[in-house]
Amino acid sequence: MAEGNVFQFSSSAYLEKLTGKQASNLDELLKLIESCTSSSIFFHTFSALRKLREFHFPYTNDFAVWISTGLHEEALSEKLGAINLTAYGTIESLRERIVEIIKDFRDQNPPAFQKKADVPFYLCDVTRIVYLTDKFAYNLKSLRELLDRISIDSLYFHFIESRLYNQLHLDDISTWIEQSLGLTELAQGIRNIDISVYTLEEIRAKIGELIDEHMNKPTTKTGV
Amino acid sequence: MNIPTLSDYRSVVDRDVTEELYILASHVGNRSIKMVNSTATGGGVAEMLHRVVPLLNELGVETKWEVIKGGSDFFDITKAFHNALQGNEEVLPKEAFNTYLACNEMNAHQMDFDEDLIVIHDPQPAALIQWSPHRKNKWVWRCHIDMSHPNRQVWEFLRPYVEEYDAAVFSSPLFSPELSIPQYRFYPAIDPLADKNRDLEVTYINSTLEKYGIPRDKPIVTQISRYDPWKDPVGVIQAFKMARKSVDCRLLLVGDKAADDPEAEAILTQVKEEAGNDPDIHIIFLTHSIPTEINAFQRASDIILQKSIREGFALTVSEALWKYRPVIGGSVGGIPAQIIPGFTGMLVHSVEGASLQIRTLLNQPELARRLGENGHQRVKDEFLITKCLKRYLLLLLALDHPAQDRITLI
Numbered sequence: 258m259a260e261g262n263v264f265q266f267s268s269s270a271y272l273e274k275l276t277g278k279q280a281s282n283l284d285e286l287l288k289l290i291e292s293c294t295s296s297s298i299f300f301h302t303f304s305a306l307r308k309l310r311e312f313h314f315p316y317t318n319d320f321a322v323w324i325s326t327g328l329h330e331e332a333l334s335e336k337l338g339a340i341n342l343t344a345y346g347t348i349e350s351l352r353e354r355i356v357e358i359i360k361d362f363r364d365q366n367p368p369a370f371q372k373k374a375d376v377p378f379y380l381c382d383v384t385r386i387v388y389l390t391d392k393f394a395y396n397l398k399s400l401r402e403l404l405d406r407i408s409i410d411s412l413y414f415h416f417i418e419s420r421l422y423n424q425l426h427l428d429d430i431s432t433w434i435e436q437s438l439g440l441t442e443l444a445q446g447i448r449n450i451d452i453s454v455y456t457l458e459e460i461r462a463k464i465g466e467l468i469d470e471h472m473n474k475p476t477t478k479t480g481v
Numbered sequence: 482m483n484i485p486t487l488s489d490y491r492s493v494v495d496r497d498v499t500e501e502l503y504i505l506a507s508h509v510g511n512r513s514i515k516m517v518n519s520t521a522t523g524g525g526v527a528e529m530l531h532r533v534v535p536l537l538n539e540l541g542v543e544t545k546w547e548v549i550k551g552g553s554d555f556f557d558i559t560k561a562f563h564n565a566l567q568g569n570e571e572v573l574p575k576e577a578f579n580t581y582l583a584c585n586e587m588n589a590h591q592m593d594f595d596e597d598l599i600v601i602h603d604p605q606p607a608a609l610i611q612w613s614p615h616r617k618n619k620w621v622w623r624c625h626i627d628m629s630h631p632n633r634q635v636w637e638f639l640r641p642y643v644e645e646y647d648a649a650v651f652s653s654p655l656f657s658p659e660l661s662i663p664q665y666r667f668y669p670a671i672d673p674l675a676d677k678n679r680d681l682e683v684t685y686i687n688s689t690l691e692k693y694g695i696p697r698d699k700p701i702v703t704q705i706s707r708y709d710p711w712k713d714p715v716g717v718i719q720a721f722k723m724a725r726k727s728v729d730c731r732l733l734l735v736g737d738k739a740a741d742d743p744e745a746e747a748i749l750t751q752v753k754e755e756a757g758n759d760p761d762i763h764i765i766f767l768t769h770s771i772p773t774e775i776n777a778f779q780r781a782s783d784i785i786l787q788k789s790i791r792e793g794f795a796l797t798v799s800e801a802l803w804k805y806r807p808v809i810g811g812s813v814g815g816i817p818a819q820i821i822p823g824f825t826g827m828l829v830h831s832v833e834g835a836s837l838q839i840r841t842l843l844n845q846p847e848l849a850r851r852l853g854e855n856g857h858q859r860v861k862d863e864f865l866i867t868k869c870l871k872r873y874l875l876l877l878l879a880l881d882h883p884a885q886d887r888i889t890l891i
Contacts, residue, residue: 268501272875273666275651277659296886379654381666384879388504388890408497422887 262437264394264429266403268411269418271304272384279377283328283370286320287359289380295348297382299421302342302351304383306417306452317453318342320355320378327374333362343426343452351425387414397438400430401468409457416460417452430464443471485674487539490867493673498867505874506540508890512877513543513596519559519605521548522769523737524707525669525796526602526625532672532866537873547592549606555584559605560744562639565632566604567711567791578638585609594618598877601646604635608642619647619880625669626793627814628656647880652794652815663883665876668818669794670869671803671860676772678803681780689777695733695763700843703733703782705775708748708766711791712736713811718755718762720788720835725761728843732762735778737770779804784842784849788835789813799864802826802856807849809838819864825856 276297280286290298301319321338324330336358345351363370392407394400404412415429423432426448435444446467450460487499516534520527530546537544551559558577565571589612599620601607610620622643628636628651636658643649648663657664671678690697702721706712714734721732734752736745749766756762767774779785785801785808792814799819801808808826810816820826827838842849882888 270501270505270871270875272872272879275654275657275664275666277657277664279654294886376655379657381654383886384665384875385887386505386875386878386890387887388508390504408495408501410497410501 262395264400264433264437266390266392266394266407266411267387267414268390268408269385269387269414270410271386273300274382274384276380276382278380280380281373281377283324283330283333283359283363283372286323286378287356287363289378290320290352290355290359293380294382295352296421297380298348298352298355300381300383302340302355303417303420303425306413306457323374323378327376327378328369328372330362330366330369330372333359333366333369336362341451341453343420343448345425347425348421385418394433397434397440397468397472400434401465401472404461404465404468409461412457412461416457416464440471443467446471484535485672487536489674494861494865494867502540502867502870502874505871505878506542509542509874509877511541511543512598514545514598514600514873514877515594515596516544516546516600516602517549517592517606517609518546518602519549519551519556525794528675528677528796529669529672529866529869530602532675533869533873536866536870540870540874542874542877543596545596549584549588549609550591551584551588551605554580556605562604562635563626565635566639567627568630569632571632572634582608582611586612589613598880604639607639610642610645620645621648621650621876621880622646623650623667624656625652626656627791628658629814631658647883648876650876653818655814665872665879667869667872667876668815668864669796670864670866671796671799672866673803677776678800679776681773681776685773686777686781689774690781693763693765695731695781697781699761700728700730700783701733701781702730702784702786702839702843703735703778704786704788705735705778705797706787706789706795708736708745708752710744710748711789713788713790714748714752715755716790716832716835717786717788718752719832720786720839721762722759723833723836724839724843727840730761730783730839730843733765733778733782734763735765735767735770735775737767775800776804779806782806784809784839786835786839787811787816788829789816792816795819796864798826799860802853802864803860805850805853805857807842807852808856809835809842819859820856821859824852825859826852 280289305318317338321334325334392403394403419429431444431447434440447464450463491499516530518526534544534546558581561573585608589609594613597618600623601609602623603625607622644661646662649660650665650667651657652669704717708714752764756764779801785806787795787798787810789795789811790813794815798808798810798816808820810820810826810828812828812830817828820828822828829835829838878888
């Protein structure tokens, strides 16, 4: 993480924890979502972006995928899939929004709550292990150079997972660019990247493009 | 071929994958592991341990592997346990449980368990923990089988032993019961540099098929699996016969026999009866399979089937995907983790479904190619042995801090 003006890249690895808990219908899913750990909510929403990370696939969060494939309730799946994960300040406010959408749907479509899925939803959790790497950025130029060389797990940690420890709309990279380099406009551009529609490799490319554009502007402060 | 070292894996995985292993190993420090299972050869578990054990040692984690001993009565019983935990409703007599415990006790007295982490694989040695009541090290039960519908009698017998462990590890959330101990998910993994998976010369592939009398005159559909009712080899023949009414092809069934599997010969008889004298169906029974030949069969195939009706994980799926083959798999056990339908392969639930997908993929080679490419990438991301090594390192770290959901290494 950022220390002073230096940004030391971390990376993270995780072990998926199994809870033995499952839901076969929307009522049971609602109860799981209301009672599970924050870490579980994060795992089934933000961490879903880590899965299939090389591929284009409509895989925005596990709840939406199961409601579509298991219960064939496409409208509810779309409502949950369309949640802008970064619009919520905390996991608890994200949890409240998910619960609210499912309850609203229940009010409008009570029969959907009678459906039983062939394959249950399995509640999982995760143990995250964070470690420092030997890669340091001292300025925007070195950050740009390292961006292409850091592992995909390191990118995931700084751009996705770090939101769990800070605020959901704030990633490490844009925070460092704003706070240490004073480049507010560039930081905002990076924050505007829609994490739900890109693979991690595409996110890497997007951040790179934004930094390149900024560095190629002759009159702007570069942070170099 | 020389046994690959970690640096050799840089040719097939990204460089940062091996770098990360060394970083994690440095945080693990001087630790030791003992793996315990019931067979040294045959089946995915033994195959994986043959590679994981030396590579963990290379990473500085002193790792040993011991195989429990037992007579044919013990292995008949543990085979019945295996089938029961995968859903067989058979009721076992009380003597079976006594024999199981007596064999575990005998093994417990003949082994030592001084390592930092003891990993007990599958039900056969699960009760060993009973005879280490004053242990100070960590014990983990690694269950490789499909526990989604366990026989209540056998599971209620085993469960108290399992809950003595510090943690349990399953291959899929589908197999995970509610337990009083932490549970983790480990996907099993293949070794991309092993003889079974490494690149082969085309001449070797051709000569292997020639050796077994398999003509290359039409597309080849293959299932490579132990002869076991859960792999549904009879259903594979039925699906093939249905598909062949629309598209000309050959069926290749290849299977070996694990040392702890007394049922294989009986299943093979059923398979031969179903095949009859059909010249397009080739049934190969290998008492000792040659890995490069299995590799050649997979690479020569146009489609790989794994039409299981119960599964632990089915590493044969990952093996085939790694070789860019399109795979049709039964939607059971760990197969859906490897096959995302229409993206990295096709999932089926019936003989009819399998026959339809054979017809689809043989008639649509571009779709088949795309599935194979996506499947290769998925295996690279999740199901290679390097990922398995990483999970063991993470497990050692996680067991040090069982109550923490985030561990920061300094």
